[in-house]
């Protein structure tokens with residue numbers, strides 16, 4: 055099992071099999087008992103697919119020098135700004151707006167980091 | 176912004192403590208998230224002590240009935256959302272790159288944002304205590320309509336929802352980073368079937384977080400919308416919809432906070448038996464099955480609603496015995512004829528196995544609908560889930576802490592204090608929670624701050640409360656051990672235990688790039704054990 059996608063697919067298959075038993079063997083199944091396992095199976099299959107592709111490309115890149123900055127304050131700011139936006143939903147719209155502004159600022163910072171990385175690659 | 180450097184050739188960072196708060200190094204990040212989560216464990220533990228203090232005698236001594244509601248809600252929620260889940264993922268953030276021979280965590284900035292979302296979410300949730308109507312009072316699963324505005328009008332409940340939204344989203348982000356690291360950054364030779372046991376448990380943990388936690392985000396988003404705007408849930412079908420969404424997350428989370436510590440105790444058992452983990456491939460398969468089953472049992476929390484297929488969910492719940500049995504068998508087979516050293520990590524691992532048997536067998540008990548009808552919402556349930564959560568997550572966590580502390584800090588903990596810590600925890604845990612089985616069987620309901628003097632429940636409650644005081648003492652012993660280790664700094668060396676996986680092949684603590692020297696060849700899931708066996 056060289057390909058990590060396989061392991062994840064095995065899990066999707068197990069989940070799927072269990073869901074099919076629920077749907078097929080028992081009659082009255084409400085819509086969420088259909089939707090949620092279906093999403094889980096489909097989501098896992100997508101992860102497997104992404105993993106499959108990523109692993110194929112990873113070989114050469116995994117050990118290439120990386121240029122991620124040692125500290126990333128924009129990432130911290132993005133998290134805190136998001137918290138402010140959510141808090142604003144209870145406390146007042148002004149907080150949502152401040153949070154959104156800070157979030158935009160953080161995204162700008164992240165974009166700058168990405169560009170710097172691209173240059174050093 | 177700091178200078179950009181290349182990983183393999185990064186200079187040793189001189190970022191100071193402020194820099195560690197925004198570090199993209201998975202070790203600083205993992206340790207930070209771990210410390211945050213442990214802080215929330217202590218905070219939730221204080222709430223538990225307050226509850227046990229109140230329950231030690233009949234009548235109300237310390238608090239109002241409503242105050243008690245706030246305490247059990249914040250205790251349970253903090254334990255799950257802010258302690259157990261983050262601490263499980265933090266272990267992965269720190270250890271997985273080291274175990275697979277990677278230099279870094281994939282998408283470290285995303286995980287960094289996740290750490291801060293946990294901090295912010297926790298503070299917002301606890302801010303409820305400062306509001307006029309107090310913190311959330313709806314229980315950790317906050318059933319609608321009990322959690323709707325008319326029944327829980329305080330803004331503390333809204334803060335609680337926002338806190339969970341942040342913590343749950345953070346968990347999804349961090350799990351994605353850990354899984355992506357495993358998929359893309361494994362060292363040459365490290366195929367999926369050579370991943371160390373702990374890393375395998377992180378694979379299934381991350382898969383469960385990625386597929387189950389979105390249901391929690393949806394449930395909390397809808398609940399917030401319902402409280403602020405209305406019109407989302409209505410009638411009995413609304414109530415069942417909420418329960419379905421919640422438990423689709425709510426059962427798997429128990430395994431999310433448990434699997435990584437199965438991995439940790441497996442490593443501890445292997446190392447301290449001087450043998451590699453027995454039955455690796457069946458174990459991996461049983462993990463996948465275990466996780467898939469645990470995604471398919473959520474309805475057992477709704478047995479008494481008659482809204483679910485009790486037969487299916489009772490069947491899947493009972494089937495959990497099979498993979499659990501395989502894991503126990505592997506643990507015993509690993510120790511069989513091993514050269515066993517009873518060091519503290521192994522003691523906690525064995526404690527985990529013993530306590531989890533009690534939690535598990537009583538779980539099979541409540542996994543059967545007729546019995547569940549008798550004990551549902553009684554102290555029997557409280558006893559059962561503390562045996563799985565404390566016996567599972569907390570004992571496993573301490574096994575992990577004692578095992579990897581030398582790697583993370585470069586210093587040794589005292590074995591003598593460790594042994595004291597273990598035995599005090601083991602005794603305190605059983606004295607606290609075992610009496611609760613009897614209380615539940617005799618009909619004491621959960622979530623009450625008071626009980627009648629005539630009920631005959633006084634003695635057992637007093638015993639349980641005394642046990643929680645013992646647990647407090649055991650924790651103080653642990654903190655003393657930690658403080659002593661950090662002050663004396665007895666050097667641990669790269670591999671104090673005779674480790675089997677790659678993290679023991681680098682210095683303690685590992686340098687920023689993790690492995691400055693070439694890695695040993697990876698030909699199995701225990702590459703250092705291979706070297707040892709080849710040499711002897």
Ligand code: HEM
Pocket residue numbers: 220223224226227247248250251252254255259313314315316557561564565568569607620621622623643646
């Ligand atoms: C440190 C020792 C602990 C003690 C003394 C303790 C004590 C308690 C008490 C007294 C209750 C309230 C029971 C009731 O009135 O219904 C409770 C509830 C709960 N505990 Fe603990 N607990 C401890 C550790 C933990 C841990 C480690 C976890 C999870 C990782 C946990 C999760 C919960 C949950 C989920 C509830 C239910 C809250 C609710 O009803 O909404 N506890 N605990």
Ligand SMILES: [Cu+2]
Pocket residue numbers: 425426472473475476
């Ligand atoms: Cu369950």
